[in-house]
Amino acid sequence: MPFKANADRRHHIPAQRHRVKNWSEYDAGLRARGSLTVWFSEEAIEGWRAAPRSTWGGQPCYSDLAITTALTLRTVFRLPLRQAEGLIGSILQLLGLDLAVPDHSTLSRRAETLEVLRPKASSEPLHLLVDSTGLKLCGPGEWRVEKHGSKRRRGWRKLHLATDADTGRIVAAVLTGKDADDGSQAGSLLDQIEGSVASFTGDGAYDRDDVYAEVTSRHSEAAVVVPPRANAVPSEAAETAPTQRDCRLQCIAKRGRLGWQRASGYNDCALVEADISRWKRVIGDGLRSQTDGRQATEVAIAAGVLNRMLDLERPEYVRVA
Structure with missing residues (x-):
């Protein structure tokens, strides 16, 4: 980046x-x-x-x-x-x-x-911002690890969030094991959305073919705003029938990565990171249930x-x- x-x-x-x-x-x-x-x-x-x-x-x-x-x-x-x-x-x-x-x-x-009742669907298409974070479950605290060391590792769960870019509200949340990757949960997050989706924005972890397929299968007109990986190459049909990912690679080659971020609205991802920060400060960084x-x-x-x-x-x- x-x-x-x-x-x-x-x-x-x-x-x-x-x-x-x-x-x-x-x-x-x-x-x-x-x-x-x-x-x-x-x-x-x-x-x-x-x-x-x-x-x-x-x-x-x-x-x-x-x-x-x-x-x-x-x-x-x-x-x-x-x-x-x-x-x-x-x-x-x-x-x-x-x-x-x-x-x-x-x-x-x-x-x-x-x-628990889900958030009411908006009448306007949603601009989704997705990201994930870890929540502590059990195990020794930071003080014990710092001062005395510990052979038992702390347990973690991974929280995947989808936020509405216009309102800042959390519209979908999925809790998985700590080893689950972000891209595999795109479909689970989209299944919780009752209204239409205009765009799906995430970091480089969502630069996967299955993520594009999950979004397109549910919302065919939605834009997938995901930064391609550093070693990304265009598809074989990039010249004749470019995909969304091919268009992003072409834009980056023309404007640079910072220019693509400004043009595509990728910088809005900071809003979902702010939601994660609010979660940790208001709710806490762990889970109480087992x-x-x-x-x-x-x-x-x-x-x-x-x-x-x-x-x-x-x-x-x-x-x-």
Whole structure:
């Protein structure tokens, strides 16, 4: 990538400076992210009790909305399940509501099969930005490894995210093993998108034939904005019937890699990297659950939390230097 080629003189390039134009609204939105009224809403109170069912088995006490609300509070305030149970009980007591409190065992059991609502599809075609990161699962901490060493390696899971470039919202998330490569998850991310896709943008790890095939098979008009590898060569039919990848190689040969990045909009990939940074700072860099089902629920709820924080208020930047 260009920044690697220019690494010896990067210190001469000053960092960009921006100013937030809607600071008062954004400041109020940041404070609202910690308000209990945002996460424990009237809708959750009204739908707390589960609807009776006519099938065999015991009747559920709590609706999926109640379990989702409890797990959301746990995610926002980074609580273990027992502390989350205590927080919900204190909220219901302060509000004077005659509602049962789901215990930690119920929260853990229901999280295994809980269906979290996906983000609503946009009426406009989405410009997807995709990337991945690692989430810690178990094993010795950094302090123990640094000071005493450790023979047991830390466990990791890999989180694959797809972000809407226009709104910054996370529209798809897939959790895999640490050895899964990014390109193999393109189809799984696209399967979670209900609306149409205008473009699919990712880093060089997505420069694969199967990624182009997955995008084209689902959204034939979508553009795949992926930087070709350094040793990439055009296809045999590049002169007569060039593919999207061939067109990118021709543009890079004509304008250079930096010129192609500006022309294609590839620089927007910084937005999905910002989402990953927000995930690590707000949600954390690890997983609290142990089974695959609970981890999938944890990831889905965390994505919903970050999206709801964006709905409160987003900063509007203007470059000043």
